[in-house]
Amino acid sequence: MSIGILGYGVYIPQYRINKAEYVKAWGRFAAAGIEEKAVPGFDEDSVTMAVEASMNALDHAKVDASKLNAIYFASTSSPYAEKLVSSTIAMALGAPPRVSVADFTSSTMAGTSALLLSLDFVASGRGHFALIVASDCPYADPGDFLEHPLGAGAAAFVVGEGTPIATIEGSGCTTIEALGERFRKHGEKFIETLGIPAYTQAVIMNTVTSSVKALLNSTGRKPSDFNFVVLPQFDGRLPSGIARKIGFEETQFVPSMIVSQVGDAGAASPLIGLAKVLDEAKPGHKVLVTSYGAGASSDAVSINVNEEIMKRKGAVSSVKDYLADKKYIDYIYYLKIKKMI
Amino acid sequence: MAHVSIPSYWKTLPQRYCLIGMKCKNCGTINFPAREICISCKQKSEFEPKKLSGRGKIYSYTVIAAGSAPPEFSEQEKLAGSFPVAIVELEEGLRICAQITDYEEEDLKIEAEVEAVFRKIYEEDKVIRYGLKFRPVKKRKSLP
Ligand SMILES: [Zn+2]
Numbered sequence A: 001m002s003i004g005i006l007g008y009g010v011y012i013p014q015y016r017i018n019k020a021e022y023v024k025a026w027g028r029f030a031a032a033g034i035e036e037k038a039v040p041g042f043d044e045d046s047v048t049m050a051v052e053a054s055m056n057a058l059d060h061a062k063v064d065a066s067k068l069n070a071i072y073f074a075s076t077s078s079p080y081a082e083k084l085v086s087s088t089i090a091m092a093l094g095a096p097p098r099v100s101v102a103d104f105t106s107s108t109m110a111g112t113s114a115l116l117l118s119l120d121f122v123a124s125g126r127g128h129f130a131l132i133v134a135s136d137c138p139y140a141d142p143g144d145f146l147e148h149p150l151g152a153g154a155a156a157f158v159v160g161e162g163t164p165i166a167t168i169e170g171s172g173c174t175t176i177e178a179l180g181e182r183f184r185k186h187g188e189k190f191i192e193t194l195g196i197p198a199y200t201q202a203v204i205m206n207t208v209t210s211s212v213k214a215l216l217n218s219t220g221r222k223p224s225d226f227n228f229v230v231l232p233q234f235d236g237r238l239p240s241g242i243a244r245k246i247g248f249e250e251t252q253f254v255p256s257m258i259v260s261q262v263g264d265a266g267a268a269s270p271l272i273g274l275a276k277v278l279d280e281a282k283p284g285h286k287v288l289v290t291s292y293g294a295g296a297s298s299d300a301v302s303i304n305v306n307e308e309i310m311k312r313k314g315a316v317s318s319v320k321d322y323l324a325d326k327k328y329i330d331y332i333y334y335l336k337i338k339k340m341i
Numbered sequence B: 001m002a003h004v005s006i007p008s009y010w011k012t013l014p015q016r017y018c019l020i021g022m023k024c025k026n027c028g029t030i031n032f033p034a035r036e037i038c039i040s041c042k043q044k045s046e047f048e049p050k051k052l053s054g055r056g057k058i059y060s061y062t063v064i065a066a067g068s069a070p071p072e073f074s075e076q077e078k079l080a081g082s083f084p085v086a087i088v089e090l091e092e093g094l095r096i097c098a099q100i101t102d103y104e105e106e107d108l109k110i111e112a113e114v115e116a117v118f119r120k121i122y123e124e125d126k127v128i129r130y131g132l133k134f135r136p137v138k139k140r141k142s143l144p
Helices: A019-026 A046-061 A086-093 A110-123 A197-219 A238-246 A250-256 A266-280 A319-324 A331-337 B006-011 B013-018 B071-080
Strands: A002-011 A015-018 A036-039 A070-075 A100-105 A129-136 A153-162 A166-175 A228-230 A286-293 A297-305 B020-024 B047-051 B055-064 B083-090 B095-099 B113-124 B127-136
Touching: A002 A046, A002 A110, A002 A266, A002 A319, A015 A019, A015 A331, A019 A331, A046 A070, A046 A086, A046 A129, A046 A153, A046 B113, A046 B127, A070 A086, A070 A110, A070 A266, A086 A100, A086 B013, A100 A110, A110 A129, A110 A153, A110 A166, A110 A266, A110 A286, A110 A297, A129 A266, A153 A266, A166 A197, A197 A238, A197 A286, A197 A297, A228 A250, A228 A266, A238 A250, A250 A266, A266 A286, A266 A319, B006 B013, B013 B020, B013 B127, B071 B083, B071 B113, B095 B127
Parallel strands: A070 A100, A070 A129, A228 A286
Antiparallel strands: A002 A153, A002 A166, A015 A036, A129 A153, A166 A297, A286 A297, B020 B047, B055 B083, B055 B113, B083 B095, B113 B127
């Protein structure tokens, strides 16, 4: 028995809007490297997306919801500013009333924060099984170019004692105070930015690079040790900039790229990226996952893929399955469905 | 589908969120929703919770046309113009009434296989009422 990731699952809503629709409406699509993005249906939100991803993860892990000791929900777009929604997810899954829950909000880094803390929860002996689910559909003003890359999706991981499909080797973190990049004040519906691209870019690059260096130092690894690297995907261009700075090759980070089809799925992006590479990974592979949250902090997590993963391949719908199941909508319908008109 | 107060919605959450029916200990019939007197043996029996699979077939359906939706669904009607409501016959044999979502026109037919999905049903007094709808079977793979 060891502690690690027992299973995972994702959910991507079926609606897509493509670049051409934005170009028709605005004359341009201000989202580098994004071809189309996922859109939650009229009756979906970060909670309903989380439920489906969680059910996939529990099936994949072969863990019954009644066994869960903790459920952590991570999102920047919880429908409630105050009121737990991990409790809603707990009941929808059929988790027992004694389950410990927490909502991790207000940062696109919330997914990896919850993942790392769920491991601590199990390692400290507080419980045997934890489910973490990052589910997000960030909102910005449709008149703001910041809105263009925003997509949607969810990824869930079951962490616990057993025969893990993957284990966490180590993690690194860097936190600095940064102002005026992505933020949303209390009572506001939309994210904003002061729109200083060069500054924002530099803060993201330096923080992520530094967390990766912290991880490399503590684990004694070098960039070339990793088969797959998941870099922050706020657009399709950022990952190559970060990769160049640290020394990762395209072959390492391209397989994790989901932003070109899903858009920026906020706190869920790093974990959907991780799910995508785990779908393809073989035993013995090493994966590096990074996240970034404005304000600013970055996690870097090193993951070893185990033999057990081969037994679980194809057990539940993959990232590819969800990416292939899609229905295109036009820009007006997009605004209606996102309740922006 | 008229107005349901928060306390009565709350009392029926296991049924609304995850299809928990009550199995009669006298005759084995699953009562959904829960009742005092068993629908089958008409006894004031003891019941035990039983989770239903959520898989079934469309037994019949109707499309709620523009203008005839209950007030809590007016926002949805404004967007879609109309929306389908079906009687779904579950694997376990019982029939329940629910909305169909994520569908194409050709999915709406008697005997079409559907599965339960957790969705927003409506919002009233700022409170989101979640519950189950059904969609054509296509997405989630079930384990062997
Ligand atoms: Zn009975």
